[in-house]
Amino acid sequence: MNKISAVIKKNMLQEIKLNNGFTRNEISAHMHLRFPTVAKFTQALVNEGWIIESDAQDSSGGRKPRVLQINPKVVSGIGIDLGINSIRLVLCDLSGEISFRQEYKIKGSVPVVNQLKAIIKEVTGKFRKIAIKCIGIGSNGFVNYLSGRSIYSTHMAGLDDIPLKDIIEKEFGIYTAVDDISRxxxxxxxxxxxxxxxxxxxxxxxxxxxxxxxxxxxxxxRGDIGVSGEIGHIKVSDNGIRCGCGNTGCLETYASTISIVRQVKEAIAQGVHCSLSGKSGISIDDIIKAAREGDKLALSVMTEAAEHVGKVCANVLNIFGIKSIVIGGKLKEAGELVLGPVRRIVKEQSLGLLANETEIKASSLNDDGGAVGAGLLALNSLFDSGEIYKIKSIRGEK
Amino acid sequence: MNKISAVIKKNMLQEIKLNNGFTRNEISAHMHLRFPTVAKFTQALVNEGWIIESDAQDSSGGRKPRVLQINPKVVSGIGIDLGINSIRLVLCDLSGEISFRQEYKIKGSVPVVNQLKAIIKEVTGKFRKIAIKCIGIGSNGFVNYLSGRSIYSTHMAGLDDIPLKDIIEKEFGIYTAVDDISRxxxxxxxxxxxxxxxxxxxxxxxxxxxxxxxxxxxxxxRGDIGVSGEIGHIKVSDNGIRCGCGNTGCLETYASTISIVRQVKEAIAQGVHCSLSGKSGISIDDIIKAAREGDKLALSVMTEAAEHVGKVCANVLNIFGIKSIVIGGKLKEAGELVLGPVRRIVKEQSLGLLANETEIKASSLNDDGGAVGAGLLALNSLFDSGEIYKIKSIRGEK
Incomplete structure (x- = not known):
């Protein structure tokens, strides 16, 4: 492949990727290339396995134009959800299809970065025949996406000022993206x-x-600082307790699963009646279940937590004027127990002309969502940054 | 000009505009056009008055490549700041240079849309020889940018559910953009x-x-609803008064100039000592001056207002992770009286890792900023939407 051909192919792949599929006519128009030239290069890309053809979803009659799309199986990536108790890992392709998944308990005795390296090494060793071209990590704590550094975590040791992206890239020699687990x-x-x-x-x-x-x-x-979306640290009360971030009254001190469990335990210790009294190791699942069954304490703590979330959602709606707010994470499992108060407070505290236009719903992602999202982020960054075109072979070892 | 030439010229202008200036080599690379073709078309665009040549700002030695830029004088637009007491109008070019400005008092007896039409008619009549190709309006109240409608204003009549963009476009036959005055x-x-x-x-x-x-x-x-950035209606207190929007405790009820004047007047009426006591028609300028001179009431109302602004800025910073927050509008004239408390509260209530990275400063725009911004918004939209290329003559009447 000569240099000009390589540039045209690269641009063609980017156009196809950016537009989520393109017909040959669309490529011709967008790239100012004659149709025979487009036909020649797209055929080469099909032969090389980069793109696949499928029927167009609509047509104005006659022969349907064929839509060219990136072959989702052309590359795979590792996606990792670095939680506070466990590390979830998936191997997935560009369509998010998972070919392998595993969950690992985090051992307090070993630095978490070393555990990460060991897990990735195990998986890349096991799947030598798959073209694993990138690694995406969604981490708890504060993460700077632009620098790829973990800043710190209020929940676990070993993540203070760590150049996580650089460490993993150096260890495995492939593109790595590091971002916050929410993102x-x-x-x-x-x-x-x-x-x-x-x-x-x-x-x-x-x-x-x-x-x-x-x-x-x-x-x-992405904020130009590289850290954004930190709504957990919006102050929602003047009388709140101190948060791990150093400030007081942050949303997280009321509405994180950890804070909800803490509040219920504290109330029980103070003698408040609760169906969970006497139970050891009360979990967020226990509290959601108790609230569903009408336990007053569980219901009141859950409702107050959701109301604080609603306050912040009202701010978000006033600022963004956005039609869709999606609630995810562990608390979405509480369903209307959380969604109800959130919707009510958004109605009360945001502009009516916005609240009437927005829908607040639960996410349909499952627990693998973070790991898959991390893998997809890395795979998409590979294409968007042009890094993918530096990869000589798109196939794994034979 | 044949059809293909027209398309190439249009794309060339868009590339030059989008990149804020381009050399011929850059155009050649970006548009996949040979250099002689680029030279031919750019010469035509220079001759037609669309673009101008200037020296590049940097060079790696040898002959400097010439940068081609959109001729800022190629089109002019009318920019309007529709305030609650007056209408400001400017005539400006793409660089924001003002060739005419005028301020008109709003008469309560005439529908404001009729006053707008009369003013625009007067100005377009006066400047027949200038190519006025668009009108931009920045309005008080709630505005949907996408539909071009004024939704309502809490401060003035005549703006309820008005298709302002359509009305002005129909009346004057030129592209009109309508947006919120803050934007x-x-x-x-x-x-x-x-x-x-x-x-x-x-x-x-x-x-x-x-x-x-x-x-x-x-x-x-721009939110997909078309209304965004409505931080004036973020709830900042549980004990606040009712706002014009229908909710209670909104930022505007503490920190708008109208609310600051109201709070000072109310306190004086309740017998609080103030250097402005007995003065009729207390203005925000009076209050800023009194606060500067150490008047306790004026200072306390101004400080509380700025602290509430600081709360909202802390939220904005946590959400956007942005390096620059600019304070504008009438209150920026109070300088450190406002900036000081805003900076202090942002330090206290946003994440330290963000607060350390952001700068909060006063805008350098003057009172014409809104009208000029409205004109520039319309002029830029003309280019970005491609509307500019439908204009046959770019020159005014001879």
Whole structure:
């Protein structure tokens, strides 16, 4: 392949990727190339396995133009959800299809970065025949996406000022993307079916930590600092307790799963009646179940938590004027127990002309969403940054 | 000009505009056109008055490549700031240079839309020899940018559910853009010198109303609803009074110039000592002056207002992770009286890792900023939407 051909192929792949599928006529118009030239290069890309042909979804009659799309199986990536208790890993392709998944308990005795390396080494060793071309990591704590550094985590040791992207890239020699766990969940939520329009939304992640991913104009919002969507640290009360971030009254101190469990335990210790009294190791699942069954304490703590989330969602709606707010993370499992108060407070505290236009719903992602989102983020970054075209072979070892 | 030539010229102008200036080599590379073709078409565009040549700002030695830029004088637009007491109008070119300005008092007896029409008619009549190709309006109240409708204003009659864009376009037959006054100020703030990078920022407009314009990746953030940046209606207190929007405790009820004047007057009426006691028609200028001179009431109302602004800025910073927050509108004239408390609260209530990276400063725009921003918004939309290329003559009447 000579140099000019390589540039044309690269641009063609980028156009096809960017537009989520393109017909040969569309490529011709967008790239100012004659149709025979387009036909020649697209055939080469099909032969090389980069793109596949499928029927167009609509047609104005006559022979249907064939839509060319990136072959989702052309590359695979490792996606990792670095939680506070466990590490989830998936191996997935560009369509998010998972070919391998595993969950590993985090051992307190070993630095978490070393555990990460060992797990990735095990998986890359096991799948030598698959073209694993990138690694995506969604981490708990504060992460700077632009520098690829973990800043710190309020929940676990070993993540203070760590150049995570550089460490993993150096160890494994492949492109690595590192982002906040909320943002990789949002990225997974943003991946629609083929040729569907990508609508704007804000993804509110309610879990052991709280954050959000803001998806606008087909991409995640990234502040120029590299850290954004930190709604868990919006002050929601003047009388709140101190948060791990150093401030007081943060949303996380009321509405993270950890804070909900803490509040219920504290109330029980103070003698408040609760169906969970006397139970050892009360979990968020126990509290959601108790609230569903009408336990007053569980219900009141859950409702107050959701109301604080609603306050922040009202702010988000006033600021973004967005038609879709998606609630995800562990707390979405509480369903209307959380969605109800959130919707009520948004109605009360945001502009009516916005509240009437927005839909607040639960995410349909499962627990693998973070790991898949991290893998997809890395795979898509490979294409968007042009890194993919530097890869000589797109096939694994024979 | 045949059809293909017209398309190439149009694309060339868009590339030059989008990149804020381009050399012939850059055009050749970006548009996949041979250099002689580029030379031919750029010469035609220079001859027709669309583009001008200037020296490049940097060079690696040898003959300097010439940078081609859109001729800022090629079209002019009318920019209007529709305030609650007056209408400001400017005639400006693509560089924001003003060739005419006028301020008109709003008469309560005449529908405001009729006053707008009369003013525009007067100006277009006066400047027949200038190519006025568009009208931009920055309005008080709630405005849907996407539909071009005024939804309502809490401050003036005659703006309820008005298709302002359609009305003005129909009356004058030229492209019209309608947006919120905060957003057109933000747009004016975003216009840098030639070839300067456009950095991200949030523009906080503190005036008779409060809103913000969010400038990311070279453009204003627009929610998919068409209304965004409505921070004036973020709830900042549980004990607040009712706002014109229907909710209670909104930022505007504490920190708009109208609310500040109201609070000072109410306190004086309740017997609180103030250097402005007995003065009729207390204005925001009087209060800023009194606060500067150490008047306790004026200072306390101004400080509380600024602290509430600080709360909202802390939220904005946590959400956007942005390096620049710009304070504009009437209240920026209070300088450190406002900036001081805003900076202090942002330090206290946003994540330290973000607060350390952000700069909060006063805007350098003057009172014409809104009208100029509205004109620039319309002029830029003309280019970005491709509408400009439908205009046959770019010159006014001879």
């Amino acid at each position: 990789v969940f949002a990225f997974a939520e943003s991946q629609p079916g083929a040729r569907a329009p990508k609508t704007d939304f804000v993804y509110i992640f309610l879990d052991s930590g709280i954050g959000c991913g803001i998806f606008l104009d087909g991409k995640l919002l | 057109v100020f933000a747009f004016a703030e975003s216009q840098p010198g030639a070839r300067a990078p456009k950095t991200d920022f949030v523009y906080i407009f503190l005036d008779s109303g409060i809103g913000c314009g969010i400038f990311l990746d070279g453009k204003l953030l």
